[in-house]
Amino acid sequence: MKKRILIPEVSPAILGFATVGGKREKEGPLGEAFDLIDTSDRFCKKTWEKAEAEMQRLSLCKALEKTGKKATELDAVFAGDLINQCAASIFGLVSFPAPFFGIFGACSTLTEGMILASLALQSPGFSLAAVVTSSHNCTAERQFRSPIEYGGQRSPTSQWTVTGAGAYLLSARPEAGAFARITALLPGIALDSGVTDSSNMGAAMAPAAADTFLAYFEENGERPEDFDRIVTGDLGEEGSSLFLEFLEQNGVRNVKNHEDCGALIYDRTRADVHSGGSGCGCAGTTLANRYLPLLQNGKMRRILFAATGALMNAASVQQGLSIPGIAHLVRLESPAAGKEEVWS
Amino acid sequence: MKKRILIPEVSPAILGFATVGGKREKEGPLGEAFDLIDTSDRFCKKTWEKAEAEMQRLSLCKALEKTGKKATELDAVFAGDLINQCAASIFGLVSFPAPFFGIFGACSTLTEGMILASLALQSPGFSLAAVVTSSHNCTAERQFRSPIEYGGQRSPTSQWTVTGAGAYLLSARPEAGAFARITALLPGIALDSGVTDSSNMGAAMAPAAADTFLAYFEENGERPEDFDRIVTGDLGEEGSSLFLEFLEQNGVRNVKNHEDCGALIYDRTRADVHSGGSGCGCAGTTLANRYLPLLQNGKMRRILFAATGALMNAASVQQGLSIPGIAHLVRLESPAAGKEEVWS
Numbered sequence: 001m002k003k004r005i006l007i008p009e010v011s012p013a014i015l016g017f018a019t020v021g022g023k024r025e026k027e028g029p030l031g032e033a034f035d036l037i038d039t040s041d042r043f044c045k046k047t048w049e050k051a052e053a054e055m056q057r058l059s060l061c062k063a064l065e066k067t068g069k070k071a072t073e074l075d076a077v078f079a080g081d082l083i084n085q086c087a088a089s090i091f092g093l094v095s096f097p098a099p100f101f102g103i104f105g106a107c108s109t110l111t112e113g114m115i116l117a118s119l120a121l122q123s124p125g126f127s128l129a130a131v132v133t134s135s136h137n138c139t140a141e142r143q144f145r146s147p148i149e150y151g152g153q154r155s156p157t158s159q160w161t162v163t164g165a166g167a168y169l170l171s172a173r174p175e176a177g178a179f180a181r182i183t184a185l186l187p188g189i190a191l192d193s194g195v196t197d198s199s200n201m202g203a204a205m206a207p208a209a210a211d212t213f214l215a216y217f218e219e220n221g222e223r224p225e226d227f228d229r230i231v232t233g234d235l236g237e238e239g240s241s242l243f244l245e246f247l248e249q250n251g252v253r254n255v256k257n258h259e260d261c262g263a264l265i266y267d268r269t270r271a272d273v274h275s276g277g278s279g280c281g282c283a284g285t286t287l288a289n290r291y292l293p294l295l296q297n298g299k300m301r302r303i304l305f306a307a308t309g310a311l312m313n314a315a316s317v318q319q320g321l322s323i324p325g326i327a328h329l330v331r332l333e334s335p336a337a338g339k340e341e342v343w344s
Numbered sequence: 345m346k347k348r349i350l351i352p353e354v355s356p357a358i359l360g361f362a363t364v365g366g367k368r369e370k371e372g373p374l375g376e377a378f379d380l381i382d383t384s385d386r387f388c389k390k391t392w393e394k395a396e397a398e399m400q401r402l403s404l405c406k407a408l409e410k411t412g413k414k415a416t417e418l419d420a421v422f423a424g425d426l427i428n429q430c431a432a433s434i435f436g437l438v439s440f441p442a443p444f445f446g447i448f449g450a451c452s453t454l455t456e457g458m459i460l461a462s463l464a465l466q467s468p469g470f471s472l473a474a475v476v477t478s479s480h481n482c483t484a485e486r487q488f489r490s491p492i493e494y495g496g497q498r499s500p501t502s503q504w505t506v507t508g509a510g511a512y513l514l515s516a517r518p519e520a521g522a523f524a525r526i527t528a529l530l531p532g533i534a535l536d537s538g539v540t541d542s543s544n545m546g547a548a549m550a551p552a553a554a555d556t557f558l559a560y561f562e563e564n565g566e567r568p569e570d571f572d573r574i575v576t577g578d579l580g581e582e583g584s585s586l587f588l589e590f591l592e593q594n595g596v597r598n599v600k601n602h603e604d605c606g607a608l609i610y611d612r613t614r615a616d617v618h619s620g621g622s623g624c625g626c627a628g629t630t631l632a633n634r635y636l637p638l639l640q641n642g643k644m645r646r647i648l649f650a651a652t653g654a655l656m657n658a659a660s661v662q663q664g665l666s667i668p669g670i671a672h673l674v675r676l677e678s679p680a681a682g683k684e685e686v687w688s
Contacts, residue, residue: 002416002417002419003469004443006467006469006470007469008467009467009468047659047663049659049660049663050663050665072346073346075346076531080446080448082429083657083659084428084429084657084658084659085426085428085448085450085655085656085657086448086655087655087656087657087659087660090534090655090656090668091660091665091668093534094534094535094536094655094668095536097533098533099348099531099532099533100531100532100533100534100670101447101449101456101459101460101531102424102447102448102449102456102655103445103446103447103448104424104429104430104446104447104448105445105446106429112445112446115445116445116460116463116464119460119463119464119466119467119470120460120463122463122466122467123350123352123353123463123466124353125347125350125351126350126463187420187443187444187445188443188444189441189442189443189444190434190437190438190444191438192438192439311429311431311434311438311446312429312431312434313427313428313429313431314428315393315427315428315431316393316431316435319390319391319393319394321394321435324434324435324438326444
């Protein structure tokens with residue numbers, strides 16, 4: 001069996017990040033952590049699509065500002081979103097004079113980008129890369145389902161697309177103040193488990209998430225309890241329970257430290273989000289808003305983080321195709337945890 | 345100024361490829377070179393979208409078969425297309441048990457994938473990667489313009505989306521029978537030159553193509569005449585003349601060896617394709633159908649090849665946004681040309 005874990009020779013450092021969100025995200029438990037919030041969700045733009053692009057622009061601009069880097073220092077930008085032809089990334093980031101790689105992994109885009117950036121940073125020509133991802137509730141609703149004005153009834157297993165963008169700066173060199181380093185990569189395999197209910201993305205993604213984590217545990221001999229947290233992107237309540245069930249069926253039992261960004265991002269006593277949050281902006285903001293500060297200050301030392309994606313479009317559902325899932329995993333370690341090691 | 349050319353330490357070898365096409369592609373001057381043709385353009389599928397996905401599946405399956413490789417040997421697949429959410433790649437390739445990276449660079453997807461695969465192949469954990477890309481005239485027409493049944497009048501500068509898919513296998517090791525090796529990479533920067541006419545993609549892409557080639561020539565000190573050909577993806581007639589004009593304005597004059605896949609793929613005395621071919625399948629099939637055999641047999645020794653993309657979606661045009669372009673470049677050299685060198 002082919003090895004699936006890649007240990008990068010150079011462990012990229014996450015130097016900094018910025019997150020942008022909307023009203024409902026502000027009201028969630030991580031609301032205080034966003035760098036920029038517009039409670040109108042509009043960011044002074046005339047269309048939702050332009051608003052989402054603006055969120056990408058603001059997030060990268062702010063991440064550069066916070067880390068004292070310039071756009072001209074970027075060797076590459078890896079960016080993606082849920083809009084057709086990755087348009088939020090393109091129009092949001094076209095003003096940055098850096099090589100641009102459009103990527104698409106649905107809601108797994110954050111860690112797809114981190115894996116690709118980490119691989120690129122192994123080459124001597126690369127020293128600084130950005131990963132940017134976003135989603136917007138109103139662009140996603142009208143593209144995949146109905147315009148929000150329609151007020152369609154939502155299924156109990158459905159999730160609420162996060163209005164949010166996250167930008168991350170990754171460096172090949174350890175630098176003072178880094179939040180975490182990426183010490184292992186496990187790119188996901190797309191898995192079609194036959195789920196056709198587009199209102200139950202959690203069920204579509206859970207098998208792929210389990211496949212990715214099980215591949216990690218099996219190959220590395222580690223267990224969930226060797227980590228502070230094992231984190232999934234946006235399985236939501238429904239998908240998370242299926243994910244744990246799949247782990248259990250495969251011998252990984254009694255997992256106590258699993259968290260899901262989709263289950264964390266909203267205050268569900270205030271917001272009717274059904275099974276939880278979703279969208280590229282879900283993992284895309286929660287990694288920064290919750291986990292990276294904990295890794296930086298040493299309150300957490302090691303986490304496994306896999307953003308999860310449901311691979312479909314509006315036409316594929318209409319044409320009766322099922323929804324494959326995918327989950328790309330990175331192992332994140334506290335910079336503090338590596339002080340005794342050679343961190344090249 | 346930051347360096348834009350990356351010289352990979354390991355020069356990936358293009359071990360093999362396969363191309364799939366439709367009726368009009370068969371009738372073109374490269375028609376005989378396709379591995380698989382269905383003159384109905386349908387590939388025995390009930391929708392155009394499913395037909396395009398099937399073309400991706402067939403191309404990768406055939407490329408593996410021709411090179412004697414197994415899908416389980418693939419360390420990664422990099423794939424993209426023009427369909428919303430890269431659906432042709434997802435549904436075409438979900439049956440291959442390999443790590444999957446969805447990418448989007450519009451018609452520049454082929455070389456975006458080759459650059460990312462080349463970077464990944466620098467890591468010890470990677471030895472074999474696939475790059476797959478496709479477009480289908482009927483999926484593109486109904487998604488970006490009108491269903492073909494509508495019979496809309498086409499503008500003289502418009503291009504004809506190629507019905508085609510190409511799959512390429514890249515190896516970190518030189519192997520007998522390789523077609524070419526990738527000896528330099530230059531990832532493109534997205535450039536918005538203010539073109540808003542979605543019937544003139546050539547004009548939208550030409551500035552980005554010129555930017556990429558000019559960056560190469562300026563940084564490396566080489567000139568077009570140092571290559572057998574300098575090749576663009578799908579600028580078409582209109583975009584090609586603008587491209588040469590931009591080169592000229594920047595001191596690269598009298599270029600005699602430029603070719604454009606979009607201008608080559610159709611027999612324009614038989615097919616009314618206006619400015620030429622376009623779509624991910626244009627460069628995606630022409631690199632394999634025309635250039636790689638010439639590099640393998642030593643009739644060409646060095647080419648610069650940049651697939652070109654117009655970054656937009658149907659909504660962005662409706663919302664009045666202009667169309668940024670991008671061009672990702674690879675330098676391809678004949679395996680023969682490297683025999684005297686250390687090819688690690």
